[in-house]
Amino acid sequence: GIQVEQSPPDLILQEGANSTLRCNFSDSVNNLQWFHQNPWGQLINLFYIPSGTKQNGRLSATTVATERYSLLYISSSQTTDSGVYFCAVAPNDYKLSFGAGTTVTVRA
Amino acid sequence: NAGVTQTPKFRVLKTGQSMTLLCAQDMNHEYMYWYRQDPGMGLRLIHYSVGEGTTAKGEVPDGYNVSRLKKQNFLLGLESAAPSQTSVYFCASSHQARDRVSNQPQHFGDGTRLSIL
Numbered sequence: 179g180i181q182v183e184q185s186p187p188d189l190i191l192q193e194g195a196n197s198t199l200r201c202n203f204s205d206s207v208n209n210l211q212w213f214h215q216n217p218w219g220q221l222i223n224l225f226y227i228p229s230g231t232k233q234n235g236r237l238s239a240t241t242v243a244t245e246r247y248s249l250l251y252i253s254s255s256q257t258t259d260s261g262v263y264f265c266a267v268a269p270n271d272y273k274l275s276f277g278a279g280t281t282v283t284v285r286a
Numbered sequence: 287n288a289g290v291t292q293t294p295k296f297r298v299l300k301t302g303q304s305m306t307l308l309c310a311q312d313m314n315h316e317y318m319y320w321y322r323q324d325p326g327m328g329l330r331l332i333h334y335s336v337g338e339g340t341t342a343k344g345e346v347p348d349g350y351n352v353s354r355l356k357k358q359n360f361l362l363g364l365e366s367a368a369p370s371q372t373s374v375y376f377c378a379s380s381h382q383a384r385d386r387v388s389n390q391p392q393h394f395g396d397g398t399r400l401s402i403l
Contacts, residue, residue, distance in 0.1 A: 179345070182328075211391055219374060219397055226391035264328055266392075272317055272336065272380070273344060274392060276328025 180205045184265055184277035191255045191284045199250040199280045201265030209268035210241050212250050215279070216261045224250070224263075255284045288312055290395035292377050298401045299367045307362040307398050309377030316382040318360035319344075319392065320352060322373040329376060335360055336382070367402045374399050 181204040191197055201210075212224040225232050225239040227248065232239055236255075241248040252259055262281050266274040290311045299305055309318065317336055321329035321344075331344030333352040341352045349371060351363045360379075364371060378392040 209391070213394075219399075221376065221394040221397075223391060223393065266328070272319075272334060273331050274319075274329075274378075275345075276330070278326070278328050 180207070180267060180269055180275050182265060182267055182275050182277035184263075184280050186280060187278065188281045189283070191252075191259075191282065193255060193257060193284055193286050195255050195284075196251070196253045197255060197282070199252070199263055199265075199282075201248040201250070201267075201277055203246050203248075203265075203267045205269050206243065206246070207267040207269050209266075209274065210248055211266050211274070212239055212248070213264040213266065214259075214261050215264060221264075252282070255282075257284045257286055260284045290377055290379055290393055292375075292395035292398050294398060295396070296399045298403065299364075300403055301367060301369060303367050303402075304363070304365050305367065305400075306364075307375055307377075307400075309360045309362070309379075309395060310358055311360075311377075311379040311393075312358065313379060313381075313393065314357070315379035315393075316357075317380045317390075317392075318354065319378040319380075320350070320360065320362045321376045321378065322346065323376060323397075324373050332362065332375075369402050372400060372402045 229243040262279040319334040320332040335354040380392045381390040
């Protein structure tokens with residue numbers, strides 16, 4: 179099956195800092211989603227971005243499908259950004275494969 | 287609009303007991319999915335359904351059964367619970383794309399924490 183690798187595995191930030199999370203995948207995809215899992219365990223949809231660039235407030239994402247990677251940018255981080263960020267992809271079917279996640283800790 | 291609702295939110299079972307997890311979605315989505323999440327890992331697909339009356343196996347189907355008798359509901363059953371099935375279970379749903387080829391984003395419920403002693 180498709181392999182999904184996220185980096186870094188852990189990230190500690192000072193409030194107000196910017197950061198970039200990376201997702202590499204091993205095959206072409208037609209679905210790529212970024213999720214934030216908050217400390218209560220809820221999975222929050224951030225972006226549906228199989229290609230291109232999108233922005234939502236302080237978050238933005240870019241997927242370069244031809245080079246099989248996606249980046250999630252967090253700007254001016256806040257303590258509420260803490261949690262685990264997952265990248266999930268699907269090739270030519272409906273089944274999402276998840277990466278292991280990046281654990282982000284934002285310190286006040 | 288509730289989206290995807292999972293019941294129960296928490297459950298503790300003894301080894302060998304059976305139970306059913308219920309997932310309900312009010313978005314008229316064609317596709318529904320069950321995932322499990324183990325500590326320190328991403329989610330893994332257990333079973334999925336592309337329409338009412340149809341189900342298919344995902345990555346880790348052993349020990350689970352599913353049914354989709356109504357479009358809005360997707361049930362996950364454990365016939366004889368084992369400690370290895372202690373996990374957090376997530377249900378998701380998505381639309382079928384008009385071209386029936388491309389994907390649509392999946393929307394997730396809040397999860398069910400299941401402990402098996």
